[in-house]
Amino acid sequence: ATPTALLVGTGRGAQLGIIIKGPEVLESTRRVDTVVLDKTGTVTAGRMSLVAVHTASGVDEESVLRLAGALEHASEHPIAKAIAVGAAERVGELPSVEDFQNLEGLGVQGVVDGHAVIVGRERLLAEWGVHLDGSLASSLAEAKQTAEQQGRTAVLVAWDGEARAVLVVADTVKPTSAEAIRQLRALGLTPVLLTGDNEAAARAVAAEVGIDEVIAEVMPADKVDVVARLQAEGKVVAMVGDGVNDAAALAKADLGLAMGTGTDAAIEASDLTLVRGDLLAAVDAIRLSRRTLATIK
Ligand code: ADP
Ligand code: MG
Numbered sequence: 001a002t003p004t005a006l007l008v009g010t011g012r013g014a015q016l017g018i019i020i021k022g023p024e025v026l027e028s029t030r031r032v033d034t035v036v037l038d039k040t041g042t043v044t045a046g047r048m049s050l051v052a053v054h055t056a057s058g059v060d061e062e063s064v065l066r067l068a069g070a071l072e073h074a075s076e077h078p079i080a081k082a083i084a085v086g087a088a089e090r091v092g093e094l095p096s097v098e099d100f101q102n103l104e105g106l107g108v109q110g111v112v113d114g115h116a117v118i119v120g121r122e123r124l125l126a127e128w129g130v131h132l133d134g135s136l137a138s139s140l141a142e143a144k145q146t147a148e149q150q151g152r153t154a155v156l157v158a159w160d161g162e163a164r165a166v167l168v169v170a171d172t173v174k175p176t177s178a179e180a181i182r183q184l185r186a187l188g189l190t191p192v193l194l195t196g197d198n199e200a201a202a203r204a205v206a207a208e209v210g211i212d213e214v215i216a217e218v219m220p221a222d223k224v225d226v227v228a229r230l231q232a233e234g235k236v237v238a239m240v241g242d243g244v245n246d247a248a249a250l251a252k253a254d255l256g257l258a259m260g261t262g263t264d265a266a267i268e269a270s271d272l273t274l275v276r277g278d279l280l281a282a283v284d285a286i287r288l289s290r291r292t293l294a295t296i297k
Helices: 003-015 025-029 039-041 059-073 077-093 122-127 135-149 177-186 199-209 220-231 244-252 262-268 280-294
Strands: 018-020 034-040 049-056 098-103 108-112 115-120 154-160 162-170 190-194 213-215 237-241 254-257 272-274
Touching: 003 018, 003 280, 018 154, 018 280, 025 254, 025 280, 034 039, 034 220, 039 190, 039 199, 039 237, 049 059, 049 077, 049 135, 059 077, 059 098, 059 108, 059 115, 059 162, 077 162, 077 199, 115 122, 122 154, 135 154, 135 162, 135 199, 135 213, 177 190, 177 280, 190 220, 190 254, 199 213, 220 237, 220 244, 237 244, 237 280, 244 254, 244 262, 254 262, 272 280
Parallel strands: 034 190, 034 237, 190 213, 237 254, 254 272
Antiparallel strands: 018 272, 049 162, 098 108, 108 115, 115 154, 154 162
């Protein structure tokens, strides 16, 4: 490939809202056959909101919102922001937190109003010996399951050794995601949805945008291994992501594409940045590179 033609390609990329790190990037794009997509913030808008609170019997909603809201106020996670904002809207000022701990990919814990509080996924509660089968929590398992089947994220709240509530957080699929995935398929690429979220929620989102292959409940540090495993199977992998937890996978992929609306860590680790955070730009990038390289040959 002649450098001049590739540079013309990168100039066209800029017009399409794609920032390309170097002209050589377009070369690796051509052979890509698999596109791994992060769910939250990539396929979905990542602007979550608190849509429901289910409490165990005898537990009042205000306490749940005060304790969970206070803890999540200290976290930067999109789920945490939704819970903190939703709680503050409903109960006003939130109490302060002691011994706060953010457990990446799992949730948060700390002491609020004298209670040892945990907010996060089932796996985190289980680490503390808290299970959803307790008599107080029997209705919670069902609320969680129903929410997840609707593609929502169910976050558990426990304090003093008992599960007390399920908070349901909803996100929306970006308006262009389904069309972008249809076009990726038309180019002969296989889309794969990758997420730390639970399997049922991931499958619901995948179905909404037309993805068959789902890899869910992946810990942040393990996303890179998923990319490596696909590469070991002989796939040439593009990865699209936005989060700090996507950075290693973006760097490992044959082509890393970051959402311009995402974190600096993701952008720095990537070969391309999709300025508007729109998946259709990922399709443009792949088309552009194919066209650019066809002109050169
Ligand atoms: P994703 O891959 O969708 O970006 P993460 O790896 O950041 O998600 O988180 C995986 C899961 O861990 C979330 O779906 C949620 O259930 C739980 N989780 C992570 N952080 C928090 C938090 N601050 N509060 C509650 N739950 C959390
Ligand atoms: Mg994300």
